[in-house]
Amino acid sequence: MMEQERVVNGVNVTRLFGTIATIKKEPGIGRFQFRATNRWINGTHNEAKVKDFFGAGKEDDSRKEAYVFDEDEPAVLLGEDRGANPVEYVLVALSGCLTTSLIAHAAARGIRLDAVESRLEGDLDVRGFLGMTDEVRRGYENIRVTFRIKSDAPRETLQELVELAQKRSPVFDIVTNPTPVKVTLET
Amino acid sequence: MMEQERVVNGVNVTRLFGTIATIKKEPGIGRFQFRATNRWINGTHNEAKVKDFFGAGKEDDSRKEAYVFDEDEPAVLLGEDRGANPVEYVLVALSGCLTTSLIAHAAARGIRLDAVESRLEGDLDVRGFLGMTDEVRRGYENIRVTFRIKSDAPRETLQELVELAQKRSPVFDIVTNPTPVKVTLET
Numbered sequence: 408m409m410e411q412e413r414v415v416n417g418v419n420v421t422r423l424f425g426t427i428a429t430i431k432k433e434p435g436i437g438r439f440q441f442r443a444t445n446r447w448i449n450g451t452h453n454e455a456k457v458k459d460f461f462g463a464g465k466e467d468d469s470r471k472e473a474y475v476f477d478e479d480e481p482a483v484l485l486g487e488d489r490g491a492n493p494v495e496y497v498l499v500a501l502s503g504c505l506t507t508s509l510i511a512h513a514a515a516r517g518i519r520l521d522a523v524e525s526r527l528e529g530d531l532d533v534r535g536f537l538g539m540t541d542e543v544r545r546g547y548e549n550i551r552v553t554f555r556i557k558s559d560a561p562r563e564t565l566q567e568l569v570e571l572a573q574k575r576s577p578v579f580d581i582v583t584n585p586t587p588v589k590v591t592l593e594t
Numbered sequence: 595m596m597e598q599e600r601v602v603n604g605v606n607v608t609r610l611f612g613t614i615a616t617i618k619k620e621p622g623i624g625r626f627q628f629r630a631t632n633r634w635i636n637g638t639h640n641e642a643k644v645k646d647f648f649g650a651g652k653e654d655d656s657r658k659e660a661y662v663f664d665e666d667e668p669a670v671l672l673g674e675d676r677g678a679n680p681v682e683y684v685l686v687a688l689s690g691c692l693t694t695s696l697i698a699h700a701a702a703r704g705i706r707l708d709a710v711e712s713r714l715e716g717d718l719d720v721r722g723f724l725g726m727t728d729e730v731r732r733g734y735e736n737i738r739v740t741f742r743i744k745s746d747a748p749r750e751t752l753q754e755l756v757e758l759a760q761k762r763s764p765v766f767d768i769v770t771n772p773t774p775v776k777v778t779l780e781t
């Protein structure tokens with residue numbers, strides 16, 4: 408007889424716990440490598456692609472086509488606005504990761520959510536990028552994220568979920584803590 | 595008589611230097627605020643939008659439509675693969691920012707480039723996200739970026755540009771250094 412699978416917030420919790428059990432037995436299964444390529448087009452316009460990755464012990468080729476992202480700057484930053492700019496993509500990444508962390512950990516605890524929305528703001532002084540001063544940093548000085556959650560769960564529970572999302576989110580970790588990046592020029 | 599505008603690598607260097615001169619006179623012009631919103635759809639699928647921002651002393655409403663980004667996880671990470679995942683978006687952001695920094699600073703120095711490509715890899719152990727161990731971090735343990743540049747400029751010059759791109763890139767700064775993020779739950 409097939410066991411009934413439990414789904415909360417659209418997350419298959421039975422499979423989630425199955426994955427955890429599998430990784431517990433064989434920790435190497437948890438190691439992933441994600442990838443992107445980028446091609447300069449013109450001026451501040453370039454194009455990034457995301458397709459294959461390594462995970463769960465093998466090359467994953469389940470994606471038939473690459474996701475393609477135009478990146479550019481708006482006119483005021485000397486671009487032609489053919490896509491969001493790179494620091495806006497950071498907010499996209501952070502918003503998605505906090506949301507998924509919140510949803511998945513709520514599901515694991517059996518907490519049902521009806522709606523989750525967030526808005527993000529990041530303060531950036533372009534004098535850092537332009538090399539005009541060392542008094543300001545080049546990246547965001549501050550990022551603010553505001554969540555709005557619709558659920559029957561008590562407010563304290565929702566507040567705990569917002570804390571847990573930050574504690575578990577990979578992108579929150581990448582942004583708030585130093586991540587080593589090695590850049591090389593191919594010969 | 596109109597002064598001839600100088601364009602290198604598709605970057606209007608005359609306007610770039612004009613912008614720097616303007617900000618030098620009035621540093622507040624350099625302060626930007628970028629934004630994103632996110633809406634959970636189902637399971638690991640959510641949607642981020644990027645449109646307006648504040649910059650150069652005013653609300654910028656030059657974008658008529660929002661850029662919309664689907665974020666999801668592939669099947670092996672319990673999603674339906676309706677978009678790149680959040681940590682892949684981090685690589686998209688980093689690739690675009692390093693590329694634009696390289697191109698713009700090359701242009702400012704009058705160095706012409708014919709082609710710039712890069713590939714990025716990030717190592718991530720999902721046990722951190724799953725809360726299975728505190729021995730691994732939740733985000734990328736390492737990110738590697740490899741540039742391939744086509745140009746008549748000497749290799750030492752290209753190597754300097756790769757260093758300068760890292761020194762000036764906002765996203766490189768955000769990823770390699772701690773960035774404060776404040777998350778709140780709206781009442």
